[in-house]
Amino acid sequence: TQLLEQSPQFLSIQEGENLTVYCNSSSVFSSLQWYRQEPGEGPVLLVTVVTGGEVKKLKRLTFQFGDARKDSSLHITAAQPGDTGLYLCAGAGQIQGAQKLVFGQGTRLTINP
Amino acid sequence: NAGVTQTPKFQVLKTGQSMTLQCAQDMNHEYMSWYRQDPGMGLRLIHYSVGAGITDQGEVPNGYNVSRSTTEDFPLRLLSAAPSQTSVYFCGTSNTGELFFGEGSRLTVL
Numbered sequence: 001t002q003l004l005e006q007s008p009q010f011l012s013i014q015e016g017e018n019l020t021v022y023c024n025s026s027s028v029f030s031s032l033q034w035y036r037q038e039p040g041e042g043p044v045l046l047v048t049v050v051t052g053g054e055v056k057k058l059k060r061l062t063f064q065f066g067d068a069r070k071d072s073s074l075h076i077t078a079a080q081p082g083d084t085g086l087y088l089c090a091g092a093g094q095i096q097g098a099q100k101l102v103f104g105q106g107t108r109l110t111i112n113p
Numbered sequence: 114n115a116g117v118t119q120t121p122k123f124q125v126l127k128t129g130q131s132m133t134l135q136c137a138q139d140m141n142h143e144y145m146s147w148y149r150q151d152p153g154m155g156l157r158l159i160h161y162s163v164g165a166g167i168t169d170q171g172e173v174p175n176g177y178n179v180s181r182s183t184t185e186d187f188p189l190r191l192l193s194a195a196p197s198q199t200s201v202y203f204c205g206t207s208n209t210g211e212l213f214f215g216e217g218s219r220l221t222v223l
Contacts, residue, residue, distance in 0.1 A: 006155075101210075
């Protein structure tokens with residue numbers, strides 16, 4: 001059973017469209033991170049959100065942490081082909097008695113020119 | 114600036130063989146971890162270490178051993194490889210919560 005559920009798992013849209021990726025859990029996290037991964041490389045951190053309700057913007061990307069710190073969303077405005085990649089959310093918290101970082105399944109995003 | 118270095122990048126094993134995936138970091142990070150990445154499963158934590166001499170199990174530890182004798186190195190050992198261990202393995206290190214990953218090691222077990 002996945003502790004963090006990401007949706008959708010696959011998304012293919014045209015350049016210029018907007019999209020939202022969701023990351024949901026029944027668990028509370030002390031922080032939530034979003035990573036982006038390109039083929040043949042390791043994931044790279046985009047942002048960390050810590051406070052419930054927090055919103056962070058990174059150019060055309062907007063990240064939001066849910067008020068209860070159980071969920072998060074990533075919204076991309078006017079998507080570009082360069083946004084193509086695998087997006088992973090990761091929650092940090094006390095899991096089975098230890099501080100751990102657990103990942104969602106990932107959302108594979110393809111932006112078509 | 115090497116960051117996190119994983120070797121080998123590719124490896125093919127036969128069932129029952131043993132091998133070690135190497136992870137070395139030059140960032141003086143206390144926390145090191147091993148994840149495996151499978152299609153549709155995201156990254157799953159295998160083992161992690163919060164400092165030299167300390168290791169602990171993650172979500173999927175069975176079939177894997179680790180040790181942490183130095184701050185810099187965190188090898189992952191497969192004692193008797195199985196086809197179910199075919200995957201891409203990532204080493205991640207951290208001091209502040211943000212994980213820095215290596216480029217991955219792609220392992221195929223026949």
